[in-house]
Amino acid sequence: MKDDAFEALTVETLPARLSAIPEIATRVGGAPSGWKVREVGDGNLNLVFIVEGAKETVIVKQALPYVRLVGDSWPLPLKRSFFEYHALTRQQARAPGTVPALHYFDETQALIVMEFLSPHIILRRALIEGRQLPKIGRDLGLFMARTLFRGSDLSMKASERKADLALFADNVELCDITENLVFSDPYFEAPMNRHTPGLDGLVKELRADRDLKVAAQRMKHAFATRAETLVHGDLHSGSVMVTDDETKVIDPEFAFYGPMAFDVGMLLANYWMAYFAQRGHEGDESRNAMRAYLLGVVDETWHVFRDEFARLWRTERNGILYQAALYEDQDDGLAAEQALNHVIHDLWTDMLGFAGIEMHRRILGLAHNADFEEIADETLHATCEAAALKFGRHVTVNRNTIQSLAELDALAQALDQRKLS
Amino acid sequence: MKDDAFEALTVETLPARLSAIPEIATRVGGAPSGWKVREVGDGNLNLVFIVEGAKETVIVKQALPYVRLVGDSWPLPLKRSFFEYHALTRQQARAPGTVPALHYFDETQALIVMEFLSPHIILRRALIEGRQLPKIGRDLGLFMARTLFRGSDLSMKASERKADLALFADNVELCDITENLVFSDPYFEAPMNRHTPGLDGLVKELRADRDLKVAAQRMKHAFATRAETLVHGDLHSGSVMVTDDETKVIDPEFAFYGPMAFDVGMLLANYWMAYFAQRGHEGDESRNAMRAYLLGVVDETWHVFRDEFARLWRTERNGILYQAALYEDQDDGLAAEQALNHVIHDLWTDMLGFAGIEMHRRILGLAHNADFEEIADETLHATCEAAALKFGRHVTVNRNTIQSLAELDALAQALDQRKLS
Ligand SMILES: Nc1ncnc2c1ncn2[C@@H]1O[C@H](COP(=O)(O)OP(=O)(O)OP(=O)(O)O)[C@@H](O)[C@H]1O
Ligand SMILES: Nc1ncnc2c1ncn2[C@@H]1O[C@H](COP(=O)(O)OP(=O)(O)OP(=O)(O)O)[C@@H](O)[C@H]1O
Numbered sequence: 044m045k046d047d048a049f050e051a052l053t054v055e056t057l058p059a060r061l062s063a064i065p066e067i068a069t070r071v072g073g074a075p076s077g078w079k080v081r082e083v084g085d086g087n088l089n090l091v092f093i094v095e096g097a098k099e100t101v102i103v104k105q106a107l108p109y110v111r112l113v114g115d116s117w118p119l120p121l122k123r124s125f126f127e128y129h130a131l132t133r134q135q136a137r138a139p140g141t142v143p144a145l146h147y148f149d150e151t152q153a154l155i156v157m158e159f160l161s162p163h164i165i166l167r168r169a170l171i172e173g174r175q176l177p178k179i180g181r182d183l184g185l186f187m188a189r190t191l192f193r194g195s196d197l198s199m200k201a202s203e204r205k206a207d208l209a210l211f212a213d214n215v216e217l218c219d220i221t222e223n224l225v226f227s228d229p230y231f232e233a234p235m236n237r238h239t240p241g242l243d244g245l246v247k248e249l250r251a252d253r254d255l256k257v258a259a260q261r262m263k264h265a266f267a268t269r270a271e272t273l274v275h276g277d278l279h280s281g282s283v284m285v286t287d288d289e290t291k292v293i294d295p296e297f298a299f300y301g302p303m304a305f306d307v308g309m310l311l312a313n314y315w316m317a318y319f320a321q322r323g324h325e326g327d328e329s330r331n332a333m334r335a336y337l338l339g340v341v342d343e344t345w346h347v348f349r350d351e352f353a354r355l356w357r358t359e360r361n362g363i364l365y366q367a368a369l370y371e372d373q374d375d376g377l378a379a380e381q382a383l384n385h386v387i388h389d390l391w392t393d394m395l396g397f398a399g400i401e402m403h404r405r406i407l408g409l410a411h412n413a414d415f416e417e418i419a420d421e422t423l424h425a426t427c428e429a430a431a432l433k434f435g436r437h438v439t440v441n442r443n444t445i446q447s448l449a450e451l452d453a454l455a456q457a458l459d460q461r462k463l464s
Numbered sequence: 465m466k467d468d469a470f471e472a473l474t475v476e477t478l479p480a481r482l483s484a485i486p487e488i489a490t491r492v493g494g495a496p497s498g499w500k501v502r503e504v505g506d507g508n509l510n511l512v513f514i515v516e517g518a519k520e521t522v523i524v525k526q527a528l529p530y531v532r533l534v535g536d537s538w539p540l541p542l543k544r545s546f547f548e549y550h551a552l553t554r555q556q557a558r559a560p561g562t563v564p565a566l567h568y569f570d571e572t573q574a575l576i577v578m579e580f581l582s583p584h585i586i587l588r589r590a591l592i593e594g595r596q597l598p599k600i601g602r603d604l605g606l607f608m609a610r611t612l613f614r615g616s617d618l619s620m621k622a623s624e625r626k627a628d629l630a631l632f633a634d635n636v637e638l639c640d641i642t643e644n645l646v647f648s649d650p651y652f653e654a655p656m657n658r659h660t661p662g663l664d665g666l667v668k669e670l671r672a673d674r675d676l677k678v679a680a681q682r683m684k685h686a687f688a689t690r691a692e693t694l695v696h697g698d699l700h701s702g703s704v705m706v707t708d709d710e711t712k713v714i715d716p717e718f719a720f721y722g723p724m725a726f727d728v729g730m731l732l733a734n735y736w737m738a739y740f741a742q743r744g745h746e747g748d749e750s751r752n753a754m755r756a757y758l759l760g761v762v763d764e765t766w767h768v769f770r771d772e773f774a775r776l777w778r779t780e781r782n783g784i785l786y787q788a789a790l791y792e793d794q795d796d797g798l799a800a801e802q803a804l805n806h807v808i809h810d811l812w813t814d815m816l817g818f819a820g821i822e823m824h825r826r827i828l829g830l831a832h833n834a835d836f837e838e839i840a841d842e843t844l845h846a847t848c849e850a851a852a853l854k855f856g857r858h859v860t861v862n863r864n865t866i867q868s869l870a871e872l873d874a875l876a877q878a879l880d881q882r883k884l885s
Contacts, residue, residue: 196688201643202636208691209630215623222622222784231790253799260786260803267617267784270629271689363643363688365681369652378674382681 049121049152052105054080057092061103067147067156073097085165087112087410088119088296093159100161101146106153106296119216123296124153126214130298131155133207133273138189141182142292160291163284170280170317171324171414175336182290183283183310184347191303192355194273196362204362208270208300217297218267221276225400226263229407230256238407239415241425245432246407258439259403262396270300278306279401280313281413304390307348308397312435314341316402316414318455319431323418334459338452345394345448349387356383392442399439402431430458470542470573473526475501478513482524488568488577494518506586508533508831509540509717514580521582522567527574527717540637544717545574547635551719552576554628554694559610562603563713581712584705591701591738592745592835596757603711604704604731605768612724613776615694618783625783629691629721638718639688642697646821647684650828651677659828660836662846666853667828679860680824683817691721699727700822701734702834725811728769729818733856735762737823737835739876740852744839755880759873766815766869770808777804813863820860823852851879 052060062068062075071078071094079095088110092103106124110117128148135142147156169176192198199207228236230250238246249255275282276297284291318337321330360367360379370379405412406428415431418424434455438445445451473481483489483496492499492515500516509531513524527545531538549569556563568577590597613619620628649657651671659667670676696703697718705712739758742751781788781800791800826833827849836852839845855876859866866872 196685201640201688205633205636205639209633212626212630212633215626218626219622219784227784227787227790233789253802256790256799257803257806260790261806264617264785264807267622268692269689270691363640363648364685366648368654369648369677369681378677381674382678385678385682386685 047151049108051107052090052092052103052154054082054092057094057103061094061156064147064149067101070099070146071096071101072099086294088123100159102143102157102159104155104157121153123214123217124148124155125150126211126217126298127294127296128155129210130273130275130295131157133194134186134190134275134292134295137193138186141186141190141290142295160284160293163286163289163291165281166283166285166290167280167313167317167413169285170314170333170337171320171417173324173330173333175333176285176290177287179283179285179290180340180343181347183292184344185351186290186292187278187306187310187344188348188351188355191272191274191306192352192359194300195271195303196364197356197360198362201363204300207273211273211299214297214299217276218299218301221297222263222267224408224410225404226259226266228409229400229403230259233408235409236407237409237411239421239425239428241422242406242428242432245429249403249407249432249436252436254440255436258396258442259400262393262400262439265302265393265396266305269302271303272300273298274301274303275306276301278310280310280317302393302397304393305397307345307390308394309401311341311344311394312398312401312405313412313414314344315398315434315455316405316412316431319427319434319459320412320414320418322459323415323420323423323427338455342448342452349390352387352390353383356386395438395442395445399435399437399442402435403439406432426461430455430461434458468572470529472528473511473513473524473575475503475513478515478524482515482577485568485570488522491520491567492517492522493520507715509544521580523564523578523580525576525578542574544635544638545569545576546571547632547638547719548715548717549576550631551694551696551716552578554615555607555611555696555713555716558614559607562607562611562711563716581705581714584707584710584712586702587704587706587711588701588734588738588834590706591735591754591758592741592838594745594751594754596754597706597711598708600704600706600711601761601764602768604713605765606772607711607713608699608727608731608765609769609772609776612693612695612727613773613780615721616692616724616783617785618777618781620783622784625721628694632694632720635718635720638697639720639722642718643684643688645829645831646825647680647687649830650821650824651680654829656830657828658830658832660842660846660849662843663827663849663853666850670824670828670853670857673857675861676857679817679863680821683814683821683860686723686814686817687726690723692724693721694719695722695724695726697722697726699731701731701738723814723818725814726818728766728811729815730822732762732765732815733819733822733826734833734835735765736819736855736876737826737833737852740848740855740880741833741835741839743880744836744841744844744848759876763869763873770811773808773811774804777807816859816863816866820856820858820863823856824860827853847882851876851882854879 057080058075058078073096081093083091090105094101094103106121108118108121109115110119131142131145143158143160145157196204275295276299282294284293314337318334321334324330365382370376415428478501479496479499494517502514504512511526515522515524527542529539529542530536531540552563552566564579564581566578617625696716697720703715705714735758739755742755745751786803791797836849
């Protein structure tokens, strides 16, 4: 299979083609004709198959030379699979156990064979259903601190980091998607945008909001230029698979060297959106416990992230930045602590900036969230989204002066109770 | 010559070897045996020859696999010549006429043949001699605005910029020199450091100064991670050649994608150091006019840079950042102006941060400035340097709150009058 030209798999061709790879044939086990192959329909960009054999079930993920959901008219290079694979290996090394085990990679076929996570479900789905996952705050806080710290100049050898940066700089088409769809399109009448009808007034207001547009472009500037660490690049609740006991991160095809707080902001934004969607999922039964849970998850994620980042700073700061040699001699390490505070302060500010924009693009742009989309009543749908839009505007524009999550809890609660105006 | 293994040129071998390249033989003209070849002794890292033929005089610059001044014990890759050549071509395209014309490049031989600038002299030399060059403020302000703006995401296609970033990311050894010698070594007792004896007390104080050390590492963090534009990377007064009418920039072998304000901070720092050195060059004759001239040059450079940057922002903002589409519709372009103010504010802050550190490393680190080194009287030498160190400390630590150059003129004047304490 290796040297052939790229060919998209189908449910029918998969067993014959995959069984030609001895290590896969052995792993899956049994006669390939007996393998049960199902396509998972819910990815936007790529093909994903579940392949069940006599011994093991595996996931086969294959990129296509275009966006799966759209087709030929939106080409997208196969090499995104290469970046996904290499990001997964680095995440695995930096935060062991947090991503699916990797079984096989074929660059030409843009194909990754990996562990089938089961009975895991997508975190977004779990949150919409009102499930309170007890471990996500801690697990993802640790995941982010470890991958982001250990992929940065705080930890890596400068020459290795620069070589890796050059490698991932070629993931330019996927960065381009983020640059446009996340940071720019929501703020003007871009062709692919859509929004819930009831929001027209607010959308107009936001698109005329100078402070917001400037802030969004400032964050885009940071995204495009600050090559601080290897970020996941698409860390929302649809890229996390969970059980009550386990949390796994998937789908890092947008990975590149970018700002440290990008993943953190995107993830927290998705919790805040889940929060504002509760009202739409309420029905007869109150979702107050879920609301409290989600704000708690935001709080735990941030604090675990921050504390683990600080721990790594104190114990693994072996890179070219803030070197121990400079801080040890004359001041009992207080300078290193002072520097840590500055760095964490910047992470906080950036996190807020990115979070607000993620909330906007999910409501104003092309890619919407099931959290809101599944609210059937249109007025309620718009009401939930309006609260999220206002919250997003506040955190992005005021990122430099917001002091605490408590302050944001209060804002979230107030906005959540408002009527659509 | 092209396919041969690298071999360092000598005054003796140069004519035979260079005349094998038809375009060079023709350009220089006459029998190679008649060429007059001189080595220019004043570079630290590379070989530089002046080759005078019947028709034209050219400069031949060749890298060595080590630092010329030190020898084998300090290896340095030949590829720095590749980066110098490619940086020169980009500077030439972005700010035509500001660098020597390029005649030839041989990657294997790490060799660049370029225009011989004559009667130009090195700017640092001119300033030490008390010459007031009328055009440097304007010329270098424009040079920086144009190269830095046009090499950034404000202007370039994102895919081209990312490819170029990946290319220059391989200039890692030269970045490493800056990261260590500029940002770290001055702030602890690094082996290669030296300083004028009278400064012991102040040096001790600075190396125990927590705010300063944190600030220096914050700037290093920015240097290492913020890939905003192709910077020259070593833009001090020794990398500029001048006549009264012309200003040319040479020697961009440290070029890489870094923070926009790095070049600006380094250049202004060198003017400020020239200012603090005046007292040491005063002798019988007052250098007050030169002092006023130098502060004027700082002022003019910054303002020309800022205004040209703003002009390019308004007329050539064709990149992925702050796109016109976002700003045109609802607010008469006021958002673009607001964003410009933010960007210029950041450039100002970063410039100050980098400037102070450049002043420190030239007094505390390995590479000292002739401006101070040529002050024969040791106490006077230390007095001048002490003023520069204090000034540098102030601008770096207070970069976020300093409002104007007038404020810094006053500080410079006050420090310049002090006794060594
Ligand atoms: N390792 C795995 N184990 C179990 N299920 C998986 C695994 N990887 C992916 N899936 C399933 O396949 C779906 C699509 O996967 P993934 O998100 O990686 O694809 P994609 O096309 O890149 O999607 P996206 O639209 O999020 O970019 C997931 O939502 C999940 O349901
Ligand atoms: N194009 C030129 N025209 C005239 N003289 C030049 C030219 N290029 C270099 N020189 C002379 O050669 C000297 C050394 O050149 P350059 O600074 O490029 O070398 P280097 O070894 O890289 O030095 P550095 O120590 O600054 O890194 C310059 O100071 C200048 O006197």
